[in-house]
Amino acid sequence: MVELIYCLVLAAVAVGFGNRILRYISHNCESVAEELSFSLGLGIGAFALGVMVLGLMHLLYEASLYLLVLAFGFAGRKELIGLAARLRGRGSDLPLGRRSLYSVLLALVGVGLLLGLARALMPVHGPVDPLAYHLALPKIYLSKHALTFEPTVTGALYPSNVGMVFALGIGLRGAELAQILHYFMGMAMLLFIAGFCRRYFDYRVGAWAMLFFFFTPVLVYFAPLGYIDAGVCFFQFLAVWALFNAATGEDRRSVILAAILAGLAIGSKHTALPTVAVGVILLAIGGLRRREAWGEVAGICLLYGGIALALASPWYIRGYLEAGNPFWPLGNAYFDGVPYRGTFSTGSARTVEPAAATFLPSLERLKSLLYWSATSLWHWSWVGEPPSWDWQRTIGVYHVLFLPGLLIYARRRQVVMLAAFCLVYYLIVVLRIDGNPRYSMFLFALLSVLSGYVAEQMIRGSLRRLRPVLLAGVAVTALGNLSLSYMLASRSIDYLLSDSSRERFLMQSEANYRVFRQVNAQLPENARVLLQGIVKGYYCDRDYLWDHPHQMVINYRQYNTAPALIARMRELEISHVVRMINLPGIRLKLGYPQYFADPFHEAFRKKYMRLIYRDEDYVLFEVKYPAATGNEGVHEPQA
Structure with a gap:
């Protein structure tokens, strides 16, 4: 607190x-x-x-x-x-009674x-x-x-x-x-x-x-x-x-x-x-x-x-x-x-x-663009089934319910300008560039203003007879x-009301916290750790590198022999390795090897690595460098 x-x-x-x-x-x-x-x-x-x-x-x-x-x-x-x-x-300037609709909202x-x-x-x-x-x-x-x-x-x-x-x-x-x-x-x-x-x-x-x-x-x-x-x-x-x-x-x-x-x-x-x-x-x-x-x-x-x-x-x-x-x-x-x-x-x-940066229009591409331009808000309005929830592409139902009302109520210049801005930004940036509502949250704030304007016009204007239906729908949603918010917060509420310590909670809730706890306690201050199969390095208090396939710092296809790889690790001054034991399929698709099932990495581990710590998810190794030959000018990290 x-x-x-x-x-x-x-x-x-x-x-x-x-x-x-x-x-x-x-x-x-x-x-x-x-x-x-x-x-x-x-x-x-x-x-x-x-x-x-x-x-x-x-x-x-x-x-x-x-x-x-x-x-x-x-x-x-x-x-x-x-x-x-x-x-x-x-606060007293707002004409909000305790039982008014807007106070309830x-x-x-x-x-x-x-x-x-x-x-x-x-x-x-x-x-x-x-x-x-x-x-x-x-x-x-x-x-x-x-x-x-x-x-x-x-x-x-x-x-x-x-x-x-x-x-x-x-x-x-x-x-x-x-x-x-x-x-x-x-x-x-x-x-x-x-x-x-x-x-x-x-x-x-x-x-x-x-x-x-x-x-x-x-x-x-x-x-x-x-x-x-x-x-x-x-x-x-x-x-x-x-x-x-x-x-x-x-x-x-x-x-x-x-x-x-x-x-x-x-x-x-x-x-x-x-x-x-x-x-x-x-x-x-x-x-x-x-x-x-x-x-x-x-x-x-x-x-x-x-x-x-x-x-x-x-x-x-x-x-x-x-x-x-x-x-x-x-x-x-x-x-x-x-x-x-x-x-x-x-x-x-x-x-x-890189050479494929040119844009070649086609009928299929045009049809796809028109389809998503017309339906993406609809697709993004629903959370879906629990195993496949995609929170970053879920915007709720209010926009698809109320924004069509702009065809009736968009008469004021401010409303037309705001709607035009949102439409242009949505078509060019949200759909064409990033395709992800999470990256353009401010746009949905502006759409909320337009939806709110339509909702207010509906309950005050010619459709006010639908007020009970509208209010009931808003209340239910x-x-x-x-x-939904309570479901997301229920574990947090349990933690805040319990006597559990932060350390205990993290050891139970963050899979790599225990191995990084060992890193922080056992490794010297000048250690440099290679994270294999891991990118969440926040709780590691030592200098560290990813071996993420995109970063090209350690490319296992380039350093595909044990002498070449150990020389590269010496060049990067890597003293220790933290490795995920069993990589999920999504990381294998990115290009990570399944280290313990890969013959090359297993042979390298047996020759150049010494186990320091292991739990059910992660292991910590010390890198055992051979005597330097031709690399005497390269600093060898001290364990």
């Missing part, structure tokens, strides 16, 4: 410092909710950039992180006090918030991505006090503003604080949605939209975990909100705010890059609609794009300097960067060879979503 207090303190500091930045920009907000939202986003973004600067300067220490928080807190103290005074008593959201918080308070365990790289990379940076290049770890050179927020949390209190910060950023979206609706619609639409977005299964599942997607959504939604303010208003300072937030979003994940292109189009349309001169419109667009790209550029410059490719490993064939064997898909066309 201490981590929750840390999170609230960091949020308060972020709001104060972010409000100072907001005042420096001289941006005028229409409501206190809008001011609070943009202040929080700018403050969290400032934390991310501050930690990045410390990492680039090799000053990533616990003490420097505390100094950063204290400096931001001192700089924004007056703004925080002033904003708190303006917030006092604002918010109460359902409140119960779901508590269930999600129970999961966020758990020790970090389970899913692969957080323990493999989202949290593991920030921990490595902290251990080395710098933003180092870890070529065997996926995402080593991706833009990482959210990762820097995680580094702040891990450095101050550990992975649990980073996990809670991710949950906080996801739940802050509810405030953002309320503020957005307050500006462009009303509080009633906001209540519906908050309910619909909060019960989006992809958010329910991923927000309490140490992924980065809710954090990307956090920055991207604010960027689009500020962009709409700039495109529909006359205040040029809104353009600067929109550009800063777009830069923070781009610096969080590559998938936010289209925000700049879409932003330029919206600003151009807005300027031409106001009959501004072409030169003035071009200047505004250049200002927006320039600030956004400049703010994100350190991540891409780092990628180019470290690997010869600013997007490494994406597009590696074009930049000739550090070798990486992985192939990446854009839409339904999978690139197998909301209770079903709460049941």
Whole structure:
């Protein structure tokens, strides 16, 4: 629970410092909710950039992180006090009775918030991505006090503003604080949605939209975990909100705010890059609609794009300097960067060879694109049967139920603009580029606003006779979503109410925790561990490498003899090996060998490895190097 207090303190500091930045920009907000939202986003973004600067300067220490928080807190103290005074008593401005429909909607959201918080308070365990790289990379940076290049770890050179927020949390209190910060950023979206609706619609639409977005299964599942997607959504939604303010208003300072937030979003994940292109189009349309001169419109667009790209550029410059490719490993064939064997898909066309990057249209491809354009929301609306649940592609039923109502109710300019933006982004980015709703959570926040607008129009307009049916349907689905949230949180609740220690829980719940416990206790500080068949290295406190088939650091096809492999391991200064005993089929398909059933690896093990520890899932070996012959200049790690 201490981590929750840390999170609230960091949020308060972020709001104060972010409000100072907001005042420096001289941006005028229409409501206190809008001011609070943009202040929080700018403050969290400032934390991310501050930690990045410390990492680039090799000053990533616990003490420097505390100094950063204290400096931001001192700089924004007056703004925080002033904003708190303006917030006092604002809750009474909302005309919500205790028994009103909208109070019930918010109460359902409140119960779901508590269930999600129970999961966020758990020790970090389970899913692969957080323990493999989202949290593991920030921990490595902290251990080395710098933003180092870890070529065997996926995402080593991706833009990482959210990762820097995680580094702040891990450095101050550990992975649990980073996990809670991710949950906080996801739940802050509810405030953002309320503020957005307050500006462009009303509080009633906001209540519906908050309910619909909060019960989006992809958010329910991923927000309490140490992924980065809710954090990307956090920055991207604010960027689009500020962009709409700039495109529909006359205040040029809104353009600067929109550009800063777009830069923070781009610096969080590559998938936010289209925000700049879409932003330029919206600003151009807005300027031409106001009959501004072409030169003035071009200047505004250049200002927006320039600030956004400049703010994100350190991540891409780092990628180019470290690997010869600013997007490494994406597009590696074009930049000739550090070798990486992985192939990446854009839409339904999978690139197998670099030369296959050309797009050749065909009738089948066109039919497939049209089919998915028309039906993907429908397919993504259902969870499916338990064994095959795909949480990252499950968006709930509300959008397919309410969005068709836009054909009737989309009469206001704001609604048409928002719907057009969502449609273009959905067709180009979600379907064509990543094909994964988890990577575009902010889009489903905007769709929740549109769905909320339609729901409110239905119960207030010509279809109000259907109000009982509509409310009954929402009640049933909301209770079903709460049941789903409780199912996910039930184990967390049991843990929080028990006297079980964190250590005991992790030993029972995280398969590789026990072997890494032995690594941390028995191996010397200068040991370097090769993880064979494993990518979740967060709990390993020694320097480690993956032997993932995509990373090409240890390519068993290239080093296919025992002398060649031991020479390569000596070159990489590997002193120990942690190996998964029985690899599942999905990892074998990636290209991993089944080590203990592979004659080459078995012969190598018997000759060059000594067993130190074994449990039912993992083994720990020491590498026994032969006397150096011709490699005397290579450092041999000491066990």
